[in-house]
Each structure stands twice: as structure tokens, then as C-alpha cells.
Amino acid sequence: MAPITFLEAIRQAMFEEMAADPRVVLIGEDVGVYGGAFKTSEGLLEKFGWERVIDTPISESAIIGAACGMSYLGLRPIAEMQFIDFIACCFNQLTNFVAKGHYLWNAPAPIVVRGPSGGGVHGGPFHSLNPEMYFLHTPGFKIVYPSTPYDAKGLLKSSIRDNNPVLFFEHKFLYRRIKEEIPSDDYTLPLGKAIVRREGKHLTILSYAAMMHTSLEAADALAKEGIEAEVIDLRTLLPLDEETILASVKKTNKCLVVHEDTKTGGIAGEISAILFEKAFHDLDGPLVRVASLDTPVPYAPTLEEAFLPNAQKVFVAAKDLARF
Amino acid sequence: MPVSETPAKPKKLSHQQYLDLYYYMRLNREVEDAMTRLFRQNKIVGGLYASLGQEAISVGTAYALERRDWMAPMIRNIGALLVKGVPPRDIFTQHMAKYTSPTKGKDGTSHFGDLDNLHIVSPISMLGDLIPVMTGVAMAGRYLGQKIVAMTWIGDGGSSTGVFHEGLNLAASQKAALVLILENNLWAYSTPVRRQVPIENLADRAKAYGISSYIVDGNDVVAVYTTAKEAVERARAGEGPILIEAKTFRRRGHAQHDPAEYVPKDQRAYWEKRDPIIVYEKFLIDEKLLDGKGKKEIEDKIVALLEKDREFAENSPMPPPETANQGVYCTGPECHDLQPKWERPVDELLPPKSCVDPVWIIEGFGRGVSSAGGNAPIHFGDVPPAVAAEKAAASARAKSLAKSAPPPPAKKAAPKKSAKPAKKGGR
Numbered sequence: 001m002a003p004i005t006f007l008e009a010i011r012q013a014m015f016e017e018m019a020a021d022p023r024v025v026l027i028g029e030d031v032g033v034y035g036g037a038f039k040t041s042e043g044l045l046e047k048f049g050w051e052r053v054i055d056t057p058i059s060e061s062a063i064i065g066a067a068c069g070m071s072y073l074g075l076r077p078i079a080e081m082q083f084i085d086f087i088a089c090c091f092n093q094l095t096n097f098v099a100k101g102h103y104l105w106n107a108p109a110p111i112v113v114r115g116p117s118g119g120g121v122h123g124g125p126f127h128s129l130n131p132e133m134y135f136l137h138t139p140g141f142k143i144v145y146p147s148t149p150y151d152a153k154g155l156l157k158s159s160i161r162d163n164n165p166v167l168f169f170e171h172k173f174l175y176r177r178i179k180e181e182i183p184s185d186d187y188t189l190p191l192g193k194a195i196v197r198r199e200g201k202h203l204t205i206l207s208y209a210a211m212m213h214t215s216l217e218a219a220d221a222l223a224k225e226g227i228e229a230e231v232i233d234l235r236t237l238l239p240l241d242e243e244t245i246l247a248s249v250k251k252t253n254k255c256l257v258v259h260e261d262t263k264t265g266g267i268a269g270e271i272s273a274i275l276f277e278k279a280f281h282d283l284d285g286p287l288v289r290v291a292s293l294d295t296p297v298p299y300a301p302t303l304e305e306a307f308l309p310n311a312q313k314v315f316v317a318a319k320d321l322a323r324f
Numbered sequence: 325m326p327v328s329e330t331p332a333k334p335k336k337l338s339h340q341q342y343l344d345l346y347y348y349m350r351l352n353r354e355v356e357d358a359m360t361r362l363f364r365q366n367k368i369v370g371g372l373y374a375s376l377g378q379e380a381i382s383v384g385t386a387y388a389l390e391r392r393d394w395m396a397p398m399i400r401n402i403g404a405l406l407v408k409g410v411p412p413r414d415i416f417t418q419h420m421a422k423y424t425s426p427t428k429g430k431d432g433t434s435h436f437g438d439l440d441n442l443h444i445v446s447p448i449s450m451l452g453d454l455i456p457v458m459t460g461v462a463m464a465g466r467y468l469g470q471k472i473v474a475m476t477w478i479g480d481g482g483s484s485t486g487v488f489h490e491g492l493n494l495a496a497s498q499k500a501a502l503v504l505i506l507e508n509n510l511w512a513y514s515t516p517v518r519r520q521v522p523i524e525n526l527a528d529r530a531k532a533y534g535i536s537s538y539i540v541d542g543n544d545v546v547a548v549y550t551t552a553k554e555a556v557e558r559a560r561a562g563e564g565p566i567l568i569e570a571k572t573f574r575r576r577g578h579a580q581h582d583p584a585e586y587v588p589k590d591q592r593a594y595w596e597k598r599d600p601i602i603v604y605e606k607f608l609i610d611e612k613l614l615d616g617k618g619k620k621e622i623e624d625k626i627v628a629l630l631e632k633d634r635e636f637a638e639n640s641p642m643p644p645p646e647t648a649n650q651g652v653y654c655t656g657p658e659c660h661d662l663q664p665k666w667e668r669p670v671d672e673l674l675p676p677k678s679c680v681d682p683v684w685i686i687e688g689f690g691r692g693v694s695s696a697g698g699n700a701p702i703h704f705g706d707v708p709p710a711v712a713a714e715k716a717a718a719s720a721r722a723k724s725l726a727k728s729a730p731p732p733p734a735k736k737a738a739p740k741k742s743a744k745p746a747k748k749g750g751r
Binding site: 045107108 | 446454455458460468486491498655663682684
């Protein structure tokens with residue numbers, strides 16, 4: 001099979017799930033005739049019709065509310081945020097109603113909320129968000145943030161089939177920049193399973209989404225200096241694959257977390273706490289964070305470049321950590 | 325300049341229906357009186373929210389639903405829960421946070437639901453959120469071919485939320501079978517409706533969504549029921565969402581802690597004289613639908629039921645602490661096997677039958693009653709103005725209701741019952 005883009009992987013996952021299961025519907029802004037702002041739903045309307053591909057008014061709370069209500073009758077709606085930044089508009093609907101339903105009144109809401117996230121494309125402060133930590137703190141969600149077309153397709157399929165609300169973030173920097181050959185069969189990937197992208201023994205780099213590729217680039221540079229970094233792609237942030245993280249840190253004794261989300265309150269802090277609780281005696285150095293600045297995402301290319309982590313920043317931080 | 329429709333003239337109900345309405349209103353009040361006593365004995369864990377004086381709305385509206393229909397009440401709609409089939413013991417155990425309660429102590433008050441049997445969606449405290457949720461319920465019902473109606477309630481206070489607008493607009497654009505009861509009880513906590521909203525009739529907002537609305541005396545249970553019944557039938561027939569404003573008064577405070585001293589004495593006195601149960605009981609006796617013996621039988625039945633259910637609740641255990649950490653996630657099919665009830669051929673939703681031409685303009689889509697009048701000086705330009713005027717005239721002539729619920733992008737607009745030619749000084 002010819003290699004496909006990240007975008008195409010998303011489209012295929014939705015297409016195949018909708019073809020296989022009439023419970024699956026897509027609801028969002030401009031998802032129908034237009035095929036989505038990034039064309040992730042191109043061709044779905046033609047194939048599945050008006051009842052299954054639903055264009056809505058600009059009403060994120062209504063999109064999530066309606067998706068949730070539909071799920072109560074046994075459907076499996078995919079709700080698209082045109083840009084993930086707009087998920088803030090339906091924060092209440094998600095955190096107070098959707099996420100709490102199963103715990104409070106035994107009402108699972110099998111919906112997937114997905115959309116393009118992340119920076120690096122000069123989208124400015126309202127089109128570049130990494131929203132994962134707003135929701136990681138809310139019990140009841142699963143949070144997926146893939147880094148490759150293969151993962152995106154397999155994880156999206158699992159998310160659609162999951163009985164819980166899944167927040168599925170698609171890093172838009174990756175949409176058209178990476179291509180990958182993927183199997184033609186109906187494969188899925190389990191939620192909550194990280195993967196070792198590169199084996200190494202001197203230190204562990206934990207990352208996900210676009211920063212996973214940055215981390216691999218840095219690992220190549222580190223290897224030239226004789227530092228073998230083990231790079232782990234978290235893939236799912238909730239549930240977090242503690243087992244894979246702890247096994248790697250036990251081996252390398254050093255841990256660096258790279259995320260594109262802003263530094264304060266980012267997932268590196270949570271991972272740091274887990275390592276202190278469960279791997280304190282395995283650590284030979286401090287947990288090091290490479291993350292974005294604690295500011296809104298700025299617009300100018302020079303500012304955004306300063307804001308975001310990059311391979312050079314990861315390389316420098318990893319080299320410092322390796323000295324311990 | 326009212327734009328709402330006058331409710332249908334109360335039809336004669338069957339004797340049993342008259343008595344049912346009486347029974348449920350009495351049960352509603354007695355359940356709440358019992359809970360007030362429990363509250364004073366410190367047996368209610370959290371707050372207690374009364375619907376005293378508003379029973380006719382909860383009971384009359386819910387009584388218009390069929391068993392297959394769905395509802396999402398607000399915290400004060402205890403009467404709606406009882407009508408739908410919730411036993412009083414569930415309401416007692418919920419308020420007392422008992423392990424035997426529907427939420428096993430995870431939430432209190434009327435915050436519980438039942439997806440499988442009674443088709444009740446749990447209320448939450450963030451008002452308005454249930455409007456899009458119930459819109460989704462109605463959309464899924466249509467998708468599955470179930471011909472259900474979704475009903476939910478909002479107050480004068482909750483009608484100011486953003487999600488009220490988002491939900492009602494989505495419902496209108498989707499022509500979802502949603503009946504929204506706007507219980508205008510004149511007070512949002514301590515803020516009178518006249519300080520919240522600069523219009524006299526909240527039902528007038530329906531016009532902005534292109535949907536039908538009614539205004540009804542919320543203390544007249546027969547009028548409430550008859551209006552709700554008509555709205556439910558119209559929604560089921562595919563006319564889209566309908567808003568009913570029921571005018572009433574909140575006779576207790578926001579919750580038990582609030583003596584509501586901010587309410588003017590004459591306003592309270594006016595509404596106390598219009599107590600929905602006393603007024604209705606007098607009607608039943610005058611019409612010889614109820615006598616002393618019949619009344620006593622109903623009272624005895626309620627007393628026995630509440631005694632049994634209150635005792636059950638009081639004797640129930642509190643939830644074991646270890647359950648606090650259970651149930652955040654559904655663990656899979658063994659936890660919930662989520663299968664819809666299809667009442668239409670599934671192949672209609674799969675290729676090749678589901679394939680369509682992706683066109684931009686769909687005739688009739690989302691076109692509501694107010695915009696069908698054809699009185700717009702500037703036209704959208706999607707059809708020639710002459711054609712639009714012709715269509716408006718044709719739809720004014722059409723009197724019949726839509727036959728069945730069309731999918732949202734139906735090829736033909738459902739004829740609007742209320743699409744009349746614009747009158748001088750109003751629609």
C-alpha cells in the first residue's frame with residue numbers, strides 16, 4: 001500500500017468505522033458538504049448521508065450535548081471540534097456532564113471528541129492549543145494524542161469502540177508532514193499502551209504527538225555524541241502507561257519529559273510525581289522538563305519558535321542530564 | 325404583542341385521567357412534605373429544593389408523555405419523576421445518600437436517571453445543559469426510527485444561559501422532537517424575573533428560533549396537561565421543537581436554607597390563593613369527579629406508600645467507603661452492552677442506500693414558522709423572491725400537520741400549522 005498522511009489515517013478510521021457500524025455518526029461544524037476544515041471527513045457525507053454526517057451551527061456546547069444525548073440511545077457519535085481550541089467553549093458540558101455520568105448515575109457516554117490541536121503552524125493564540133491538561137484532571141475521560149498515521153488510525157478506531165468519552169487530539173503540524181505505510185486490515189491499538197520508539201540505555205525521553213518526532217531527532221544527535229537515549233511515545237495520556245515508563249527509567253535511571261504543552265501544570269509534573277512515588281531509588285538525576293513557555297501561543301514565527309521546544313533544546317537538556 | 329399560540333381548549337379527559345392528575349399532584353406534595361420533615365430531623369444529607377405550588381407543571385407536562393418517551397427533569401420536577409414511574413423510595417434514598425439509592429450515594433436530590441427502562445436523563449446543576457442533550461436524544465430517536473419525544477424543563481433563570489440558546493437553536497435547525505417546558509416561577513434564587521429579562525413573556529423567544537410556543541397558566545393542571553399533550557403530539561408528528569412557558573410562582577426559597585424574605589408579601593398572597601391542588605380539588609368536587617370517599621382512598625394510598633418507602637430509606641445503609649473509588653469508567657461490554665433499539669431497517673443508513681449528493685442548499689432545512697412568513701425585505705438569494713412569496717402563500721394554505729418525522733435535511737418543508745399571513749401589527 002502507498003504511504004498515507006496522518007489526515008488520511010483519521011479519515012480512513014472514521015470511514016471504516018462508519019461503514020462497519022451504523023451506530024457511528026459524525027457531528028460538527030462544516031463536516032458535511034465541505035468535508036471538514038482540514039478535509040478529514042471528505043467523502044463521508046456522500047457515502048453515509050445526512051443523518052450520519054451532521055453539520056451543526058457554531059455551537060460547541062450543543063455539539064457535545066447532542067452527541068452525549070445520542071449516545072444514551074446506543075449511538076457512538078464522533079464530535080468534531082473544528083480547532084481543538086474551541087473545546088473550551090463546551091468545557092462545562094464535557095467536564096460536568098459527560099465525564100461524570102458513569103460514576104454518578106451509571107450512564108456511559110461513548111463519544112469521541114476529536115480535532116486539530118497544537119502549534120508550529122503559525123495559527124496564533126486561538127488556533128494552536130494543546131488542551132490535554134485541562135481534561136487530564138477530570139476523572140472520567142480517556143485522552144489520546146498520537147504521533148503517527150499508523151497509531152492515529154488504530155487508536156481512533158479503539159476510541160470509537162470504547163464505552164467511555166475519549167478526547168482524541170490530532171496534532172495539525174503532523175497532518176500532512178508525515179507519511180507512513182499502514183496495513184490494510186482492520187487493526188486497532190489498545191488505549192493506555194505506550195511504545196518504545198528507540199531503545200537506549202543512558203536516559204529516557206518521554207514524549208507524545210509532534211514532540212515525539214522532535215525527541216527522535218534529538219536522540220539521533222545525542223547518539224553521535226555517544227549518548228543512547230531511549231525514546232518512549234506515550235500515545236495515551238489517560239490512562240497513562242506507568243508500566244512502560246517505570247521499566248525504562250529502571251533501566252536508564254534518568255528521565256526527560258518533552259511536551260509541547262506549556263510547562264507549568266503540564267504532564268511532566270504528573271510524571272515527575274509518579275517517578276518520585278514509584279522509582280525514587282532508581283533515579284540518578286533530576287527529572288528534567290522541556291516544554292513550551294508559560295505564555296499564550298504567540299503568532300510571529302520568531303516568537304512561536306522561541307515558545308516551542310525544538311530538537312536543539314531537547315539535545316541540550318538531555319546532554320546536561322546525561323552528565324549525572 | 326404576543327406571538328405565542330393560545331393553548332387548545334381543555335378537552336374532556338377521562339375520569340381516570342382527572343384522578344391520575346390529582347393523585348400525582350397530591351403524591352408530589354406529600355413526598356416533599358415528608359422530605360421537609362426528614363430535613364428537619366437532619367436525615368437529609370444536603371440541600372432540599374421544594375416545588376410547592378408548582379406541582380401542576382411537573383405532573384401535567386410529564387403526564388403528556390408516553391412510556392417510550394424521554395425526559396430530563398430539573399431538580400424541582402419531583403412530580404415529573406413520579407409520573408414517569410420513579411417510586412418515592414428512590415427520591416427518599418437519594419436525598420438521604422443511601423446505598424440503595426439509584427446513584428448508590430454518588431449524587432443526591434433528584435440527580436439520577438434511568439437510561440434502560442424509564443428513559444430519564446439525570447439533571448445537573450448547570451442549567452440549560454440538558455437542552456442540547458435532549459436534542460441529541462430526540463435526534464437519536466429519529467435516527468433509530470423510534471418516534472419518541474424528548475421533554476426537558478428550564479426555569480426563568482436558566483433561560484438566560486448560553487447553552488439554552490445553543491440547544492434550542494440546534495433543536496430548531498434539526499427539527500428535533502423536543503418539548504421544552506419553561507417554568508417561569510418569577511424568581512431565580514433572589515433575583516426577580518423582571519431584573520433578569522426585559523420581556524413580559526419568555527415564550528416570545530421561540531419566535532427567534534422559528535419554533536412554536538405556548539403560554540399556559542402553570543397552576544391549572546388541566547390546561548398544562550392539555551397544552552403539553554398538544555405540543556408532544558406536534559413534536560412527534562415532525563413539527564420540530566416546541567416551547568411552553570408555564571407561569572407560576574416559587575412559594576418556598578431557593579432551597580430550605582432560604583426563607584425568601586425578598587419576595588413581596590402581596591405577590592406571595594396572590595399565588596397562595598391560587599394553589600394548584602386546592603383549585604383543582606375544588607374543580608373535581610364541583611364537577612362531581614371526586615367525592616369525600618374517593619379523596620380519602622387516594623390519601624390512604626399515598627400515606628401507606630410513603631410510610632413504607634420512607635421506612636425503607638431510613639433503614640437503608642450508607643454506601644461503604646470503598647465504593648468511593650469505583651465506577652469512574654465503564655469497563656466494557658460486561659459493564660454496559662450498549663446496543664440501540666432499531667425500529668427501522670438498518671440498511672437505510674449504510675451504503676449504497678445512505679449515499680447522497682452533497683448539495684449546499686437543502687429546501688426547507690431548518691426553516692421555521694417565523695421565517696416561513698415570507699415577510700423579509702431582503703432575501704437570502706437562494707430562491708427567487710417571487711418563488712418564496714408563492715411558497716409562503718402555499719404554506720399558509722396548508723393546514724395539515726406533517727405526516728411523519730422527516731430527517732433533518734428533508735426534501736420538503738413540513739407545512740406549518742401556524743404559518744399564517746402576516747397580520748397588521750404582528751405576525
